[in-house]
Amino acid sequence: MSSIEERVKKIVAEQLGVKEEDVKPEASFVEDLGADSLDTVELVMALEEEFETEIPDEEAEKITTVQLAMDYIKDNLG
């Protein structure tokens, strides 16, 4: 079983079509990884599926970086 960090990284890389080594914790989906608004919605959908959870829209809007995604998953599924 891989760690939450690894799973989040893998999903971000897959969804945004970037290399896993570029998925650094501080990376912003839009500014650093080239995501558009639809990409970020799909990314949240993919995280919901991977971690079998539902992320409310108002929380989803705040998840703008890799670290914030990891934190959200840890805090809510920990």
Place this chain on the structure above:
Amino acid sequence: MSLMISLEGKVALVTGASRGIGAAIADMLGSLGATVVGTATSEGGAEKISTRFAEKGIKGAGMVLDVTSAESIAGLHAAIKNDFDVPTILVNNAGITKDNLLMRMKDDEWDSVVETNLSAVFRMTKTCLRDMTRARWGRIINISSVVGSMGNAGQSNYAATKAGVAGFARSLAAEIGSRGITVNTVAPGFIDTDMTKVLPEAQREALLGKIPLGRLGQPEEIASVVAFLASDAGGYVTGETIHVNGGMYMT
């Protein structure tokens, strides 16, 4: 390139498929190989659709749906996934009329038409969109009406919703084109169905005089346009309203 339309391997969802245009669309998509779920508002209606499909050798089933209920839509979507596969062709066809002069129109006549003809399109589409974006392929086809473009006395509620779905389609087409999903509107003119059978004979005659082709359209003539848009042959058409009205209204 030859024109070959096959929908083999696709699951199509057609609302309001028990009669008229919706029935013709469901049957046409089925005859082209799609697995079709056609919806009706009652158990009896859904059973009739299942029987019709079986007689015609169409894969799929009739299912009950109240398009104004989010719960009913969610239940239907889960059932389709469970029995068949995710629907990637959605035909928003279910619609009602509650005609009245605006000065006499009751809130309920306005609200129920908006709920069934417009808000339901939003709900149905949102429900099916996730699977389409994942599949990187999808077809959303809204059935509008010529009345949405040219207007008709006594149908301000109906016309507002039919113009509304076309605007909805254009916006959504811009939003999700990058995911291989097309969104289009088909606007029938006067088609030979129960909805137009109620017209008085004099009005019918007057109407025919305004149609260059000199006849009402057949439901199959709408279905064939929908089938084209649903197929790979229509893959570069998006955000468009296609008028099918025998020339009574030309854009």
